[in-house]
Amino acid sequence: MVRERYFQQLDLLKKCVLSFGELAELIFRDSMSSVIDLDIELAEKTLALELEADKLEGRIEASVFDLLALQQPMASDLRLVVSTLKISADLRRVVGLSMNIAKIPGRMEGGHVKPLIDTGKMAKIAAFMLENSLRAFETQDAQLAREVAARDEEVDKLFYAVWVELIEMMAKDTSIISRATNLLFLIRYLERIADHCCNICESVVYLATAKRVTLN
Numbered sequence: 001m002v003r004e005r006y007f008q009q010l011d012l013l014k015k016c017v018l019s020f021g022e023l024a025e026l027i028f029r030d031s032m033s034s035v036i037d038l039d040i041e042l043a044e045k046t047l048a049l050e051l052e053a054d055k056l057e058g059r060i061e062a063s064v065f066d067l068l069a070l071q072q073p074m075a076s077d078l079r080l081v082v083s084t085l086k087i088s089a090d091l092r093r094v095v096g097l098s099m100n101i102a103k104i105p106g107r108m109e110g111g112h113v114k115p116l117i118d119t120g121k122m123a124k125i126a127a128f129m130l131e132n133s134l135r136a137f138e139t140q141d142a143q144l145a146r147e148v149a150a151r152d153e154e155v156d157k158l159f160y161a162v163w164v165e166l167i168e169m170m171a172k173d174t175s176i177i178s179r180a181t182n183l184l185f186l187i188r189y190l191e192r193i194a195d196h197c198c199n200i201c202e203s204v205v206y207l208a209t210a211k212r213v214t215l216n
Contacts (some may be wrong), residue, residue: 006071010080013063014138017084017091020056021134023049024091024098028130028193031102032123035186036116038105046102053095060088076210083207087137090196090203094130097189097196104182113169113176113183122158122190125151129197136201142208145201149215155194162187 027049034043064085067073073081129148136145166180198216205213 009063009067009071010073010077013060013067013084014080016056016060016063017087018134018138020053020060020088020091021130021137023053023056024094025127025130025134027053027095028098028101029127031098034102035104036120038108038111040105043102043105047099050095050099053092057088057092060084079207079210083137083203086203087200090199093196094193097193101186101189104186107182108179110179113179114165118158118162119183119187119190122155122162122187125155126190126194126197129194133197133200133204136204137207140204140208142205145204145208146215149198149201152194152198152216155191159187159191
């Protein structure tokens with residue numbers, strides 16, 4: 001009976017992390033939509049979800065500490081518990097960065113200084129990385145985790161290309177500095193989200209293989 005409850009706790013912990021991941025995906029997707037369309041109403045709805053994210057993170061932390069203190073998991077079970085705590089922390093950073101993105105529409109006046117083509121590509125890759133890093137966690141697929149993390153290089157290349165373009169635009173027209181700066185923040189947030197997805201992938205590799213790796 002005790003062992004049955006133990007395995008139920010482990011399963012519930014994993015499900016909580018996946019639920020947190022689904023919420024992080026929703027928040028990220030809606031935050032980007034709010035920026036692309038400069039939709040302040042959607043941005044405000046997205047910002048309101050932060051409390052739900054905090055509650056999920058707190059529930060995961062409490063479950064982890066309970067398992068460590070009362071069940072003393074070993075081997076692969078311990079790796080699962082440790083990995084869920086780290087993945088939860090990375091998901092919280094993704095949520096925080098998405099919240100920063102959702103604040104941008106309220107600061108933008110006069111529209112975007114350029115079409116968000118490459119920025120949109122960055123967001124799509126980051127969204128792919130987030131979705132599939134979580135799928136790799138769910139299935140404990142180390143190979144998928146490595147493949148997902150490899151796409152971080154694409155995000156980095158787009159980041160530097162857009163960064164240079166925006167700096168050159170501001171140098172030619174100082175009247176756009178405020179709006180262009182918001183886009184500089186946006187691409188930085190996207191680049192950091194991709195980095196946290198790489199961190200999740202590293203946790204998956206550790207969970208599946210017991211090996212610590214650096215993937216970004």
